[in-house]
Amino acid sequence: MARIIDGTEISRVMREELAKQVAELRDSGVTPGLSVVLVGNNPASQAYVASKTRACEALGMKGQTLNLPEDVSKEELFAVIDRLNADPAVHGILVQLPLPAHLPYKAVLEHLHPDKDVDGFHPVNAGLAFVGDPRAFVPCTPAGIMEMLRRESIPTRGKHVVIVGRSLIVSKPLASLLMAPGPDATVTLTHRHTSDLASYTRQADILIVAVGKQNLITADMVKPGVVVIDVGQNRVPDESSPRGYRMVGDVDFDAIRLKAEAITPVPGGVGPMTITMLLANTLQAARQARQARDLPGSPR
Numbered sequence: 001m002a003r004i005i006d007g008t009e010i011s012r013v014m015r016e017e018l019a020k021q022v023a024e025l026r027d028s029g030v031t032p033g034l035s036v037v038l039v040g041n042n043p044a045s046q047a048y049v050a051s052k053t054r055a056c057e058a059l060g061m062k063g064q065t066l067n068l069p070e071d072v073s074k075e076e077l078f079a080v081i082d083r084l085n086a087d088p089a090v091h092g093i094l095v096q097l098p099l100p101a102h103l104p105y106k107a108v109l110e111h112l113h114p115d116k117d118v119d120g121f122h123p124v125n126a127g128l129a130f131v132g133d134p135r136a137f138v139p140c141t142p143a144g145i146m147e148m149l150r151r152e153s154i155p156t157r158g159k160h161v162v163i164v165g166r167s168l169i170v171s172k173p174l175a176s177l178l179m180a181p182g183p184d185a186t187v188t189l190t191h192r193h194t195s196d197l198a199s200y201t202r203q204a205d206i207l208i209v210a211v212g213k214q215n216l217i218t219a220d221m222v223k224p225g226v227v228v229i230d231v232g233q234n235r236v237p238d239e240s241s242p243r244g245y246r247m248v249g250d251v252d253f254d255a256i257r258l259k260a261e262a263i264t265p266v267p268g269g270v271g272p273m274t275i276t277m278l279l280a281n282t283l284q285a286a287r288q289a290r291q292a293r294d295l296p297g298s299p300r
């Protein structure tokens with residue numbers, strides 16, 4: 001029976017550590033500030049954004065949410081981002097995804113100043129992360145997965161990690177983090193057009209699934225002793241739940257649990273780590289801003 005990798009507990013420990021570091025920074029006169037831009041009324045996004053600002057406040061950071069109407073124009077949204085880019089009390093900015101279809105999300109993400117892009121989605125940060133530059137803001141979900149593996153003492157050196165999914169937000173940055181010197185994993189990236197997916201997933205020492213499809217990975221698709229990291233967030237109707245739905249991941253948790261060495265649950269696995277790493281990135285942004293203020297001319 002697999003060990004459960006408890007993202008809620010790892011997050012709790014990390015947030016205690018972060019709170020101490022925030023207090024030290026505040027003592028030096030800087031209160032880290034995060035601004036979250038939410039466009040429209042998507043209930044899931046509203047809940048994630050509320051968790052982010054709550055988590056900021058709990059750590060002693062300043063969190064604010066800017067709610068913009070569903071039909072906001074690109075120009076109006078850019079003007080809000082310009083204002084946040086120029087505000088020295090705002091160290092981190094993020095635009096909650098998904099955006100309504102009329103807004104060009106790549107252009108919107110590129111409008112953030114890279115120094116404040118705590119989601120790590122701006123091409124400047126993607127490039128810095130790709131070359132292993134410590135100034136990069138690493139996207140929160142891959143950063144959270146790396147932290148989980150490290151804190152759970154799951155070795156990656158020489159291991160074959162198979163990632164299912166090829167997103168810019170999770171899978172591609174995760175592949176480069178895992179391949180880097182230190183983690184030293186061998187990585188295979190697969191995606192929806194990969195033929196005979198199971199022939200790859202069965203080779204995985206560590207299997208990471210980030211597709212958004214319930215039960216995509218079944219027990220016959222993994223080898224015994226695998227470590228499974230499930231990034232999926234799927235809502236399944238459930239009348240017995242007060243919300244009318246429950247969350248499940250992309251893997252058949254109950255069956256795979258009997259075969260795997262360790263597995264992340266949904267909820268309570270990767271999800272909480274995403275928000276914790278956002279807090280860590282906001283602290284990093286505030287530290288880098290203070291350094292730039294105190295040592296003008298230093299890189300970034």
Ligand SMILES: Nc1nc2c(c(=O)[nH]1)N[C@@H](CN(C=O)c1ccc(C(=O)N[C@@H](CCC(=O)O)C(=O)O)cc1)CN2
Nearest residue numbers: 048094095096097098119140247267268269271272274
């Ligand atoms: N700008 C961004 N947009 C989005 C991101 C992101 O990192 N930046 N990621 C996702 C949504 N997301 C954070 O924004 C997120 C999703 C899920 C969770 C989480 O903790 N999920 C819980 C279950 C939630 C529930 O029960 O409703 C869990 O897995 O335990 C956190 C953050 C897309 N948009």
